[in-house]
């Protein structure tokens with residue numbers, strides 16, 4: 001059954017309506033060309049996260065997905081906030097790829113407790129992002145994707161923490177690390193990246209750019225047509241379920257037949 005009307009971002013190609021061109025661009029930039037940074041731009045709810053999740057799945061590369069949207073309401077973002085988010089995602093990755101732990105254990109500011117990886121965020125003992133990226137680069141044989149979703153929130157970073165120099169370091173030195181940076185507030189995102197500012201660590205670096213436009217009227221109509229079809233299907237299944245339930249009052253044999261109907 002189609003799940004087009006689910007409110008969460010989609011993560012499988014069959015659930016993604018249209019966007020073939022944008023999807024093939026992301027796959028080309030991140031996968032075939034191996035660009036260090038690919039930007040995915042577009043208004044809120046236009047489908048950026050869905051596109052990124054589907055692209056990662058299609059690429060089949062390990063990934064770290066930092067969702068910065070949760071800091072939207074905050075006045076500033078501390079190193080602790082960022083590092084704890086990263087820690088959670090790195091633990092997701094190590095549970096899928098336990099071999100990664102061996103690449104992380106000798107980094108200062110990293111401790112391993114059983115199969116949990118812990119990052120220190122306090123004072124001078126805090127883990128360095130560049131060392132973490134070095135380790136990921138050494139570990140990933142075919143590449144690893146790091147997503148900063150709604151990256152304009154990183155403008156709020158405070159407390160001597162700035163992601164830009166680390167992005168620039170990885171851009172210049174770590175061939176296997178590929179960033180996907182998304183933003184819905186483009187002005188703010190470009191203000192954060194400062195690509196045209198000669199003082200910025202990222203000055204002059206070329207990046208892949210994929211822009212998502214809102215659907216045209218025809219696309220929207222087609223989308224709704226498909227959604228309504230999936231709703232009709234859901235309704236059909238619901239009615240079959242109810243028929244089965246009603247039949248159960250009569251006898252368990254009829255319920256079994258009703259249930260069989262649902263699956264066919």
Ligand SMILES: Nc1ncnc2c1ncn2[C@@H]1O[C@H](COP(=O)(O)OP(=O)(O)O)[C@@H](O)[C@H]1O
Nearest residue numbers: 007008009010016017044045046047048049050
């Ligand atoms: N191409 C698409 N096909 C199906 N559903 C989509 C598509 N684009 C967006 N959506 C749906 O719209 C909503 C917003 O998408 P999302 O990927 O979260 O957008 P963004 O990250 O740009 O805010 C989600 O419910 C998502 O499932």
Ligand SMILES: [Mg+2]
Nearest residue numbers: 048049050149
């Ligand atoms: Mg999103």
